[in-house]
Amino acid sequence: MPNTQTQSNVDHAIRPLTPSDLERVVEIDRDNTGHARRGFFENRLTASLNEPNAFISLAYIEHDRVEGFVLAHMLDGEFGGSRPATILDAIGIAQSARGHGGAHGLLRELQAKARRRDALEVRTQVVWSDQAMTHFFAGLGFRLGTRLVLERDCAMLPDETEAQAEPGEDLSRDRIAVRSMAVEDLHTVIGLDRRITGRDRSTYYQRKMGEALRKNGIRLSMLAEIDQTPAGFVMARVDYGEFGQTELEAVLDTIGVDAEFRTQGVGSFLLAQLLSHLASLRVDRVRTVVNWNDVTLIGFFDRLGFRPTQNVVLALDL
CATH class of the missing domain: 3.40.630.30 (Gcn5-related N-acetyltransferase (GNAT))
Structure with missing residues (x-):
């Protein structure tokens, strides 16, 4: 080149x-x-x-x-x-x-x-109080983006799962089995996600699975099943250095629950399993990024204990 x-x-x-x-x-x-x-x-x-x-x-x-x-x-x-x-x-x-x-x-x-x-755009994250970096990116033409960075502690209170439940949600865990995701689960996850979002995100999940196989960072991807039927999944990772981070921090890339099982506590149970794994790795916090106006997803993460961070998303239109 x-x-x-x-x-x-x-x-x-x-x-x-x-x-x-x-x-x-x-x-x-x-x-x-x-x-x-x-x-x-x-x-x-x-x-x-x-x-x-x-x-x-x-x-x-x-x-x-x-x-x-x-x-x-x-x-x-x-x-x-x-x-x-x-x-x-x-x-x-x-x-x-x-x-x-x-x-x-x-x-x-x-x-x-x-x-x-x-x-269609270049995005990055900075801590809002880091004036040197915000000034640097402003000088390069970046503007305030339209996405929110949410995070929560990895430590869970004993009664937190119950506190997160939806009204009428069945919190019996006896029927929910959670296991590590394998490459053979790729088509299952893509199918679940298509039913949840109405979109085909095959390329995204193929890339995430490839990253997991290459073990860049620590990958934490799990599949939940009820009566041997796929009910939900979570994909996360532990990365050191992204966006200038100097401490280990987990990133929740995606989580999804099939509509058929949304009143059975699958989402909160998946998160509990993820947090347990992260705590064993001595990771203190987990973060994710959502659109500012996706009230359904923001509400979901709110019930799971996520709150806004001091990071802001900057964007540069192409």
Whole structure:
């Protein structure tokens, strides 16, 4: 692939990241954040090589040296999502190279690649009080997005499941069996989701299953059955480093319950099982992202104990 020049000077270029860039990327990020996130960057570079259509990883070069980077992934089919999007997970410019146009060059190339993959926007998350990062993204053209970040503690109170029940909900757990999801369950999950959402999100679930098999981060995907009939599912992961996170945090990617079983406590039981697993991994919090106006989904998560975080979603239209 030919280099994309960021300025007229031939010593400035954008190119794909390669495995040999790993140590320099970790160094830049450590200098900027004060934390080493080697595992995150190593996993992400490996994933980019294994599935290049699902990830975008770019390096900013000055005088044959990596002085900046951006990591992003493609997303289509997440909670309430109706448009393909590019999610910007990490961006960094070496302190000695700031003001040289590297960030704008990386973003221009990211936008170009995202458009070629039919994405309609680039999204990222920042802590609202991080004025340096919000100013940085504002300077790149980002605006406040239309999605909410929700989270909750992984610790559950003994009576919490009962408190989350819907009126008239049967909370007997004797009939609900929860097990780890296997690759053979892919078509079952896709079928369940199609009945729940009315959409075909096959590509999304195929990608999530592929990520689980590659073990990028810790995957926590479970299937609930009642009388051996699939009733619901949850897909989550533990990732270190996404959106600048410096502590282990779980991400709930998707959860669904078949309409036939919605009054039988499947959703709250799945969450209880997920939280139990996360607690055993010493993960303190789990988060998810929803559309601001999806009142049904927000209400569902509210009953499961989720609350708004201090993170805001920023978006850049393509």
